[in-house]
Amino acid sequence: MMIIKKILITVQLIFVTAATIAQHDLDLMPAGPELRKDAHSIVREETLVFEIKSISKAYYKVHEVVTVLDEMGKDKLFFFESADKFRSLEDVTIQLFDASGKYIKKYSRKELISVNAGEGLVTDSKYYYLSIPTASYPVTVQYDYEIKFSGSLNYPDYDVQQPNQSVQNSSFTLIVPTELDIRYKEKNINLPPTITTESNKKIYSWVTKDMPALLYEEGSVSAESRYPRIIFSPNKFVMDGYEGDMSSWEKFGEWYGSLSKQSVDLTEERKQFFKVLVKDAANDKEKAAIIYRYLQQNFRYVSIQLGIGGFKPFQASFTDKTKYGDCKALSNYTQACLDAVGIKSYQALINARYNKEPVDPSFPHNAFNHVILCVPMQKDSVWLECTSNTNEFGILGSFTENRNALLITENGGKLVATPKSMAANNRFGTNCIVSLNDDGSGSAKVNLQTTGEYKRHLIATEKKDDQKKYIVNELGFIQPDDFLLTEKNKANAELIIDLDFEKIPSFTAGNKMFLNPRIYKIWSSNLPDAGKRTQDFYFPHPFIKDDSTIYHLPAGYSIEALPKEKKISFEYGNFNTVYSYDKVKNEVLTVTHLQLTNYHIPAAGYAKAKSFFDEVLAEYNSKIVIMKRN
C-alpha cells in the first residue's frame, strides 16, 4: 500500500536583493605571500548566511569573492548548484573582475545552463552550471546567490577551505528558531562559534581569517572528510510532508523505516516459491545464501532515484515483477524474500566508497548514499550487498566495509559497525608453468584463481581481444602471440590461460637470457610520492597475491645466476620471493607472496608503505640469468 503523500503548498517568493547589486569595481585588500604560497585561488571575502525559518523552510545566502591565481584554480570559475523538489536556486549574480579589481562582466541566472541530473537512469534532480571564461590570470569572481530549502534532511556545510586555496576572510552565520535549534560538528578544524540569542532565534557565527593554503594529497580519505569544514544536522525536519527527528540515530532510523514499512509485500505465491527454493537448506545461513544467489542470477541493478529525495524504495511486489531496482528496492526485496522463509533482516543505510570515513556515532546526520542488508545470525551478522551480481555471499567488499551502518529496526535506527576488510577475502593466485625454447620463444599454462575484489572481471565470457587487453594491460603479462582462456570453475572464478609467446626473456645478451621473475607483473602501481604527507593513504582494498612460476629451461641451457631471495615487510604488508633451481628437471621455480593486510595507511606510516611498494616494483627488474653451454 502506498503512503498517501501530503500535499505541500509552497508560496513562491520573489527575491530581488542579489539582482540589484550595483556594478562597481572591487577594492580588495592585498593578499600577502603567506596566502599566495601553494594557492591557486584565494577566498578574499565570503559571507555565508543560512537562515532556518521553520522546520520546512530555510534560505542559504552566499556572497563570495574569490581570486583565481592561475589556470589550476580554474574550478573556482565554474559555478555549479543542484536543485530538486526540496532545494531551489533562487537568484544568481556572478561578476568578474580583472587583476586590479576592475569590473569586466556580469552573468545572471538566465545565463546558467540547466540540465537534468544524469547519473542514474532516472532521477528527478537538476543541475545548474556555468563556466566563466577568462583569457588571463589572476582574475576575481564574485558570486551572489540564494538557495531556498523546502524542507530537507541535508543542510549546507560550511566548507572553510579547499585544497590549494587560502582564505583571507570568511564567515558563516546560522540563524535558527530557538525551539528547533541545530547541531554542528567541526571537521579538521578547531573553530568554536560565537552564539547569541535574539528574541526567539539563536545565532551561530563562525569567522575565519588568513588561513594559508593546504596541499592536495592523492589517495586520501574522501573529499568531505579531508578539509576544514563545519557540518550541520537538524534536530527536527520534514521532507515531502514526512516529518522526522534527527536528534538521535534511533529516531532517524524510525523515520526512514516508516517510509518503507508497507514495501515488504510479496504475494503468497512468491512466498511459497522461496520456501520451496530453500527447503533442503540445513540452516538459516544456507537459506539466505540460496536466496542471495538466486537474486544475483535473476535481478539487476538499475539506478532509479525518484520521489522523496530518493528515500522511498519500490514495493517488493513491483520489484518482483520488474526484476530490477536500485539499492533501496533490491535491499527491500531481499528483505521480503528472507522474511518469506522466516529469516529476519534489516535494511542498513551506509556511506559507500572505499575511502569514506565511518560516520561519527556522536553526531547523528544523514551522510548516507547507499543501502545494504544485514541478516543477524546466531554468531555474526551476515551482510549483503544486494546490487552486485558477483559479490560472494556475506562479503561486502571495501565499498561498504569498515563503516558504521544505520540498521533500520522495529525499534528505530541502530548504528553498528560493518565488517573490517580482510586481505584473505581478496585473493589473487597464479600458478604458471613456462616452457622456454632456445630461441626465446615458448608457451605457458597459467592457472588463475581470484576472489573478492579481483573476481569482478567477467573475463571468461569476453571477446578475445578484450581478454587479451585485460591479460596484458590489467594483469601485466608479457604480450602473447596467441592464447586460449578457459573457465575451469565458475564458482571460484578459476581460469586456465594457455599462452604462446614469440619472446619470453626480458632481454638477451650473447648466449645468455635474462628472464623476469614471473611472466607478469604482480604489482604495477607507482604510489604517489611520500613527500611530507599529512593525510592517511587509502588503498582500494587489502589483498593477498600468491604466485608460483616454473620455467622449464631449453635443452643445453643451465642456470647462470638466480636473483637473491627477497624478503621485505612493513607494518601492514609483506613480500617475499624465493628462487630455486632443480638441476635434474632443469627448472627454475619462483615462489612469491605479496600481502597488504590493511588498506588504510596512517599518514605517519605512508613513507614506509611507499618504499615497500617501490621495492616490490623494483623486484620485477631482477632477472633469472640462464646460459647456453656448449
Next chain:
Amino acid sequence: MKSLLTLIISCFCVNTVMSQTKIPSYHKIEKADLEMTDCDFDKGAVAIKLIDYANMYYDRGTAGVTLFKTMYEYRVRIKILKDKGLSYANVEVPFYSNNNDEKISNIDACTFNLDENGKIKITDVGKSSIYTKSINKRYSRLIIAFPEVKVGSVIEYRYKLEREIYTNIKDWYFQDEIPTRYSEYEVKIPRLLTFTPQPTIIDSVEVKEKETEDVVSVGGDAYTIKLLKQNYIMRNLAGIRDEPFMGAAKDYKQRIGFQLSQIDHGNNNIENFRSTWTDVIKTLNKDEDFGLQLKKEISGLDPIIKEAMMIEEKNKRINFLFNAIRSKMNCTDDEAMFTDEGVKDAWQKKNGNAADINLMLVNALNKAGIKAFPILLSTRENGLVNTTHYSINQFNVVMAYIKTDDGFLVLDATDKVSNYKLTPEHIVNTRGFIVDTDNGKWIDVINNTYKYQVMVALEGKIDDKGLMTGECAVNCSGYARKQRADRYLKDAGDFKQQYFIKPYPAVSVREITVSNAETDSLPLSQKISFSMPLNNSGEYSYFNTNLFNDIETNPFIEENRNADIDFGFQQEYLVYGNYTIPDGYVYETLPENISMSMPGKGIQYSRFMTASGNTLNLKITVDFKQPFYLASSYADFHEFYKKLMNSLSEQIVIKKK
C-alpha cells in the same frame, strides 16, 4: 489556383499498410533466438540487435506549424548475450523535444524469456517502467527499464516518432556498437518530393523500390497520390568497437542519408533543391552569424590592425595578428561554425566560440591587407566529410585560411600554444572547404613539414656502486610540442608526473626544467636530472635505455582491427644515449644493431650501439612516415609494434672484468 502541394497539405494522409517484411511481428519470436548463446558473425558480442527496423512515411502536418510531418515507426529487438550486455536492457532514446518538434508516442515494450519448462514467456513492460525525462531545454529522453532481464533474454520495443518537418529525412545507421542481424529502413516519399539517397555502404544491401498509390479525399473529391516506397535491408553486420586512434566511430558505421533535391508544386512549377557548394556559399556569405561578421567594424581592433600594417613581411604580419587575437580571446566552445556573440561583442568581452574568434581573425587579416577566408572543417573526432553531400552539417568548426606563396596556412586562434605555421592538430590531414567569395574550394589540409617530433639525448654515468647518475634533454617539436606545452601550461606539476615520474618508478628524478612553453617558435625543452640504481643478478648488472621517450607502452595489442589507424600526423623519435661504466667493468655482448621497416616502409626503426672502452653510444630512430595506416595493413602494423616494443625494452648488461 492552388498548387497541388498546398492542396495535398490540407488532406494528406497515408495509409500505413503493413509492409511485406520477413521479420517476425512484434510479440512473436522464434525459440531459437532465445536459445542462442553467441552471435555467429561476431563472436563474443555482449548483445546483438536481432531486428533494427524503421518505417518512415508522410502525414498531414499540424495546422499552423508545418505542411507535412514525417512519421517514423521504430522497432528494435535485442538479445542479451553476456552480463555486460545487460545495460542494453536500459534503453534510452534521446529526441528533440523543443517546441514539440519531435514527439514520441505509441510505445510498446516487452521482454522474452524461456521459462523453466522451455516455454516462451512474454512480459510486457508496464507504464511504470517507461519514463520520459527532459535532458535540457531542447532534448528529452525516452527511458525504458525492461523487467525480467537476464543473460539470454530478448527485449523488444517499438515507438512512433513524429517530426514537424518534411524537407528532411533522418539518417539511418545500419550498424551499431553491438552486432546487427537484420536492419531495415523503409521510406515512403510522396512523388512530389524527390530525395537523393546518400549511402555509405560497403557490404551488400538489398534495395527494393516500388511505386505505390494512396487515395485521399478532399471535400468529397478523391485524389490519387503517388508514392515511392524504398526498402534498404542489410544483414549480419558486426559491431563497431572503439579502437585506439580510430578517428570517428561513425565513419565506420554503414549508413544511408537522404538529401532533398526537388519539390514538384504542380503545374510544372518545380522547385529545385539541387544545391551546389556555390549555393551553400551564397547562403553562408549572407548569414548574419557567418559571412556578415567578416564585414563588421571591430572598433577596438583598429590600433592592432594599424600596428600590423606597419609590419612589412607578410608572414610576420600574419603571426602578429594571430597572436594579438588569440592572446586576448578566451574560447567558450572550440567546435563552432556560427558566431555566438558576434565578432564585435566577442572582442569587447574577450570571449566567444571558435567562430567568433576565427571569423574575427579573418576579418582582421583582411583589414590588414592579408587576403584570408573562413575554412570549414571537420575534426578527426567528428569524422570524414563528403564533397558531394551539399550540407554544412558535416563540418564542426571554422578556422582562417590564407594562401601563401609556398602553400597555405590554416589558423585556429582558439589554440594558444601552437605556432601559426603548425596546421591545427585536430584537423591536420583532413579535408576543408574554403568559403571564398564565389564558388568555394575544397582543399586537402595536409602538412608534411611538421611532424610529431621527440628528440631525447641522455647521458648516464654509472659509478662502481651501481648507481647511474644522468642528465637527459628532451626536445619536442611540431605536434609533440603542441601536446606537451598544452599540458604543461595547464598543470606543470601534473605534466612532470605524467611524463617523467609516474612511468619510471625505478628512476629518482632530482629536477625537471621546462622551457619555451610560451615561445611557439622553439621546441619545448625539458631537462631532467636523475639517478637510477642498476639491477643485478649474479655477476651481471644491467640497465634500461628506454627512458623519457614516450614510446614505452604498446597501444596496439588487439589482434583484429576494423578501423584505420589515424595518428593525424607523421611521428619521429630520435634517441641519443651516451653511457659510461666505471673502470674495471666491461660490456657483455650488446644487443644486436637492428634496422627494420614495415612492408612498404610505412614505419622505420633502427638502433645502433657502439661500445668503445667504458663508453657506449646509442642511437635509436623511429619514423612513422605516414599520418595514417590502413586497417588492411594492421597485421603488419601489429607485428611491427610488438617487435619494436621488444627491441626497445632490451637492456645493456655489464659485468666486472
